Amino acid sequence: MKHTLLIASLVLLSLPTLAQKKPATTAKKPVASAVSATALTSGKKVYTQNCLTCHMADGGGVQNMNPPLSKTSYVLGDKTRLINVLLNGMEDQEIDGESYQNVMPAHDFLTDQQIADVLTYVRNSFGNKASAVQVGEVKTARAAKKK
Amino acid sequence: MKNTLTRLLLPTAAVAGSLALYALTPPARVVPDADNAGLKLPAGFGALVAAETGARARHLTVTPQGVVYVKLSRVKDGKGILTLHPTSTGKATIAGGFGGYGGTGMYNKDGYLYASSDEDVYRYKLDNKGEVTNPTQPEKIITGLINRKQHESKSVVLDNSGNIYVNVGAYSNSCQERDRRPGSMGMPNCPVLDSAGGIWQFKANKLNQKYGDGLRYATGLRNVVGLDWNQQDNKLFVMQHGRDQLHTLFPDKYTEKESAQFPAECMYALDKxxxxxxxxxxxxxxxxxxxxxxxxxxxxxxxxxDKYIDPAAAYPAHMAPNGLLFYTGSMFPEKYKNGAFIAFHGSWNRAPEPQKGYFVVFQPFKNGKPSGNWEVFADNFAGSPEKAASGRADHRPCGLAQGPDGSLYVSDDVKGTIYRIVYNKK
Incomplete structure (x- = not known):
């Protein structure tokens, strides 16, 4: 019994390492939305001025007040939905089963470049790892909003 | 052997049983935890974990018989109010629960228990043991209060003339045309104030009261969570949560440091x-x-x-005062009598500066007025100074209540710990 447990836990322990190896082999293909260091630097600057007070330096948010940005479906999921949160703001929306009091104001005063950079930064910080947001994607979302 | 055991056990059980009954009257000796429940307290004080509720424990109240009622902001296992029975050692057992709605307000006076959801206020009849007699059929005394998520909690307190006071928080940070948007200006003659951003007075014994049946007792209060009736000068005292984000919204007028430092969290003494x-x-x-x-x-x-009243006392910014209690007991030393305890839930709006709060403060009073400097009374709810500075606190103090023996109860809405603070020096 003890042995089976030991083996089971060894297998479990080795799983993450296996999982980590996998993307390394596929990463050789050129990725359309690669994350550039410039975008991260500029994104961090936008984050510090506009996002940090509510979502906090570690992206963990504030329980019941402001949602976390780490590993949530909104941040890691559909990019257009995420871009629209910045363009339109968000209110009274349950996120991964939790509700939050504070209003997220529309940040449509940020430029397309700033929005792309800050979202790329958020999607690659606080334990997140996801593709970059392109200026073109923000432009398309903003144009769709105006229609 | 068995017989001896039974003979030995029976009287013990009988003694234990009578102790349990006795527990509902003030216990003889409450024993603090060896580590004072992780809290830092002044000399002579001790603390224990009275109960772990595992729920988001907001305000709480203790009946004259010692029964503790805890309001939960979110329903757990179908219950929005928990009933706790303290034992002779001070530890409490969770005896049950009722009230299938989340909320914050919890208060008892003259044989009634008052509880609020984020829209309504209910009351329950208490029997002579301090137990609720109608858990499934409360009287709905106030209904239809505004709830737009932001500053949604409704705190309640009663005066000595049959009135109940309810906070209706402003559904806005600073009444901007567009809430929390940088540079957006304030709406003229702020429309939020007609139905929120103030304290409303209603009758404690009348059913189904709406805004029109009550009175806007005081206005211009952004959000109040902690409030209490001061028996010495027969007056309502409240703690306001001050506005957020001076720097984020007006970066050309305020630095990050100023934004963390201002505005004060204010205590107000209110007249009609x-x-x-x-x-x-x-x-x-x-x-x-x-x-x-x-x-x-x-x-x-x-x-x-001109125009607006001055605060009775002011405290550092953004610390979120969620509980206010005037201490009328006689367990604590004389200096605490009629003074105010304030539970500061802890800040979020000081970033990137270190966060602050996560403690219970004592504000000395003299003749019904704040007198002398406030001091931190119970500290380290966060677990460590680093956890307080980062805002990632283990516990956050929220509600305050006084037991019949004069001990101080504090609730925590992160993990649901119910603390009990006692004075043991003789």
């Missing part, structure tokens, strides 16, 4: 008709002045002298 000035002003505790809010033409320097 008072206006504390939100959203038009905020309070600067360094110069003791009411400042014109940037949404209404302020620049961090312009002051406003």
């Amino acid at each position: 008709g008072d206006n504390a000035g939100w959203p038009y002003i905020y309070y600067n505790q360094e110069v003791n002045k009411k400042m014109m809010a940037p949404e209404y033409g302020g620049d961090g320097k312009k002051t406003v002298d």
Whole structure:
């Protein structure tokens, strides 16, 4: 019994390492939305001025007040939905089963470049790892909003 | 052997049984935990974990018989109110629960238990043991209060003339045309104030009261969570949560440091008709002045002298005072009598500066007025100074209540710990 447990836990322990190896082999293909260091630097600057007070330096948010940005479906999921949160703001929306009091104001005063950079930064910080947001994607979302 | 055991056990069980009964009267000796439940307290005080509720414990109240009722902000296992029975050692057992709605307000007076959801206020009849007699059929005394998520909690307290006071928080940070949007200016004649941003007075014994049946007792209060009736000068005292984000919204007028430092969290003594000035002003505790809010033409320097009442006392910014209790017991030393305990839930709006709060403060009072400097009374709810600074606190104090023996109960809405603080020095 003890042995089976030991083996089971060894297998479990080795799983993450296996999982980590996998993307390394596929990463050789050129990725359309690669994350550039410039975008991260500029994104961090936008984050510090506009996002940090509510979502906090570690992206963990504030329980019941402001949602976390780490590993949530909104941040890691559909990019257009995420871009629209910045363009339109968000209110009274349950996120991964939790509700939050504070209003997220529309940040449509940020430029397309700033929005792309800050979202790329958020999607690659606080334990997140996801593709970059392109200026073109923000432009398309903003144009769709105006229609 | 068995017989001896039974003979030995029977009287023990009988003694234990009578102790359990006795527990509902003030216990003889409450024993603090060896580590004082992780809290830092003044000399002579001790603390214990009375109960772990595992729920978001907001305000709480203790009946004259010692039964503790805890309001949960979110329903757990179908219950929004928990009933706790303290035992002779001070540890409490969770005896049950009722009230299938989340909320914050919890208060008892003259044989009734009052509880609020984020829209309504209910009351339950208590029997002579302090137990609720109608858990499934409370009287709904107030209904239809505004709830737009932001500042949604409704705190309640009663006076000695049959009135109940309810906070209705402003569904806005500073009444901007567009809430929390950088540079957006304040709406003229802020429309939020007609139904929120103040304290409403209703009758404690009348059913189904709506706004029109009550009275806007005081206005210009952004959001109040902690409030209590001061028995010495027969007056309502409240703690306001001051506005957020001076720097984020007006970066050309306020630095990050100023934004973390201002405005003060204010204590107000309220008379009927008072206006504390939100959203038009905020309070600067360094110069003791009411400042014109940037949404209404302020620049961090312009002051406003008339119209609005001054706070009774002011505290550092953003610490979120969620509980207020005037101490009327006799367990604690004389200096605490009739003074105020304030539970500061802890800040989030000081970033990137270190966060602050996560403690219970004592404010000395003399003849019904704050007198002398406040001091931190119970500290380290966060678990460590680093956890407090980062805002990632293990526990956050929220509600305060006084037991019949004079011990101080504190609730925590992160993990649901119910603390009990006692004085043991003789």
